[in-house]
Amino acid sequence: xxxxxxxxxxxxxxxxxxxxxxxxxxxxxxxxxxxxxxxxxxxxxxxxxxxxxxxxxxxxxxxxxxxxxxxxxxxxxxxxxxxxxxxxxxxxxxxxxxxxxxxxxxxxxxxxxxxxxxxxxxxxxxxxxxxxxxxxxxxxxxxxxxxxxxxxxxxxxxxxxxxxxxxxxxxxxxxxxxxxxxxxxxxxxxxxxxxxxxxxxxxxxxxxxxxxxxxxxxxxxxxxxxxxxxxxxxxxxxxxxxxxxxxxxxxxxxxxxxxxxxxxxxxxxxxxxxxxxxxxxxxxxxxxxxxxxxxxxxxxxxxxxxxxxxxxxxxxxxxxxxxxxxxxxxxxxxxxxxxxxxxxxxxxxxxxxxxxxxxxxxxxxxxxxxxxxxxxxxxxx
Numbered sequence: 320x321x322x323x324x325x326x327x328x329x330x331x332x333x334x335x336x337x338x339x340x341x342x343x344x345x346x347x348x349x350x351x352x353x354x355x356x357x358x359x360x361x362x363x364x365x366x367x368x369x370x371x372x373x374x375x376x377x378x379x380x381x382x383x384x385x386x387x388x389x390x391x392x393x394x395x396x397x398x399x400x401x402x403x404x405x406x407x408x409x410x411x412x413x414x415x416x417x418x419x420x421x422x423x424x425x426x427x428x429x430x431x432x433x434x435x436x437x438x439x440x441x442x443x444x445x446x447x448x449x450x451x452x453x454x455x456x457x458x459x460x461x462x463x464x465x466x467x468x469x470x471x472x473x474x475x476x477x478x479x480x481x482x483x484x485x486x487x488x489x490x491x492x493x494x495x496x497x498x499x500x501x502x503x504x505x506x507x508x509x510x511x512x513x514x515x516x517x518x519x520x521x522x523x524x525x526x527x528x529x530x531x532x533x534x535x536x537x538x539x540x541x542x543x544x545x546x547x548x549x550x551x552x553x554x555x556x557x558x559x560x561x562x563x564x565x566x567x568x569x570x571x572x573x574x575x576x577x578x579x580x581x582x583x584x585x586x587x588x589x590x591x592x593x594x595x596x597x598x599x600x601x602x603x604x605x606x607x608x609x610x611x612x613x614x615x616x617x618x619x620x621x622x623x624x625x626x627x628x629x630x631x632x633x634x635x636x637x638x639x640x641x642x643x644x645x646x647x648x649x650x651x652x653x654x655x656x657x658x659x660x661x662x663x664x665x666x667x668x669x670x671x672x673x674x675x676x677x678x679x680x681x682x683x684x685x686x687x688x689x690x691x692x693x694x695x696x697x698x699x700x
Contacts, residue, residue: 335450342430364429366679367458368396369448371475375400377463378433384672385431392679393429395453399444400435401471445474452478457682459483460511461675465495466502476511483678485516485671486563487619496563500696503689512684516674517564517619518691523667524621524639525571527650531626531637537652540628540635544598546605547572550623552616561619562592565608568621570695571687578604580697615645641666 332338368385372378378400385396434447452458460479465488466472476482482502489495503513532541551565572578578596581603592608611622623640636653646668652660669677 335447338432338451342432364393364395364453364456366392366394367452367456368392368394368461368679369452369458369475369478370396370398370461370463371401371471372398372463373401373403375402380671381461381463382431382433384670384675385429387672388676388679389429391676395451395456396429396431397448397451398431398433399448399475400433401444402435402437442470444471445478448475449478457481459679463488465489465491466498479511481678481682482511482513483516483675484513486567487517487520487561487617489561489563492561492563492566496566496692497696500692503692512682514678514681514685514688515567516671516678518567518685518688519674519677520669521564521568521571521621523648524568524624527639527648527664528572528624528626528637531650531652537635537637540630540637541576542598542600543602543628543630544572544576544604544626545602545629546607546625546627548607548609548623548625549621550609550611552618552620552622553610553612554618555612560610562608562610564619564621566592566695567691568624569606569608570691570693573697574687574690574694578694613641613645616641 332341370378370381370385372381378398381398385394385398388394432451434444434451436444457480458478459481460475461483462472462475463485466482466484484499486492486496486499499513499515532538547569549565549568551562553560573596577599581595581597591610592606594606596604596606598604613622616622621641623638625639626637628635628637634655636651638649638651638653640649640651641647642649642663646666647663648666650660650662650664651658
């Protein structure tokens with residue numbers, strides 16, 4: 320059994336009733352400390368954030384992110400750590416609470432609770448989490464693993480207004496993205512909305528693609544795309560294969576331009592994919608998703624994008640490629656082999672809490688993401 324670091328998680332308490340009293344005590348202590356410093360600390364919560372993790376490292380990462388998000392999005396945060404390492408005959412629950420110490424610049428007190436579930440007691444998770452929610456506030460469920468087909472997922476999802484996942488961690492994107500698509504378009508979909516942090520990472524790439532065709536001279540080529548190549552990062556050995564981000568990029572293009580499946584996904588290279596689609600006029604579009612090793616690029620992150628278009632006798636290529644410094648992208652337009660435009664633009668490198676900060680401002684559905692997911696599943700099936 321692994322020991323918990325009480326400096327991170329706070330002290331253990333035996334029940335929810337004791338937990339609430341302990342939180343009240345910690346709030347009073349934080350307020351008294353602030354008063355001594357001539358400040359007033361306000362208790363604030365604008366949302367409920369429920370995090371599910373099956374590994375302590377994911378739970379700890381989420382806790383650190385929540386701490387950094389506190390001033391922008393103060394919340395009642397409940398981290399559910401499903402600890403499967405201890406196979407007890409009777410699963411037990413530990414509740415830990417923590418009200419961070421007020422620093423020199425902090426003016427807001429938030430609350431963070433750890434629910435540790437040992438063994439395989441999925442049935443009790445919802446009954447513990449539900450009374451910890453602050454009434455009348457939206458509930459965000461941050462699922463740090465692949466969405467399973469299991470009671471623990473369905474029970475927590477029933478409490479949520481918004482589900483947040485990260486497909487960068489999906490080992491089988493064809494299966495997991497399909498599962499997300501079924502959640503989006505299933506019978507229960509309208510009870511909650513879904514977002515993917517990997518989709519948020521794609522935002523600057525999608526903006527740069529759109530900027531190419533904002534130029535009046537290049538706009539006619541948008542309807543004459545004949546090929547797309549998307550690169551994604553892999554480790555040096557080429558074993559850490561996570562093409563979800565690249566596939567979402569292709570799904571976005573397909574959904575915006577009305578492409579239809581012409582052939583199913585097929586393996587190409589080591590971990591790559593090759594398939595074809597049809598434009599709205601029936602012409603084929605060849606798509607290649609390619610693994611690329613580049614130093615400093617996290618496995619799964621987009622490394623580059625090339626869009627080839629043919630309009631009459633003219634062949635145009637619109638190319639995005641990470642610069643060697645990893646923090647910029649070179650955007651190039653090539654017409655009949657000649658470079659017509661070249662610019663270098665900054666590429667944001669958001670941390671996980673930056674991505675979450677953006678998602679926590681949204682409670683409604685992201686219809687563009689949902690349509691990209693549907694388009695991707697159409698030609699992935």
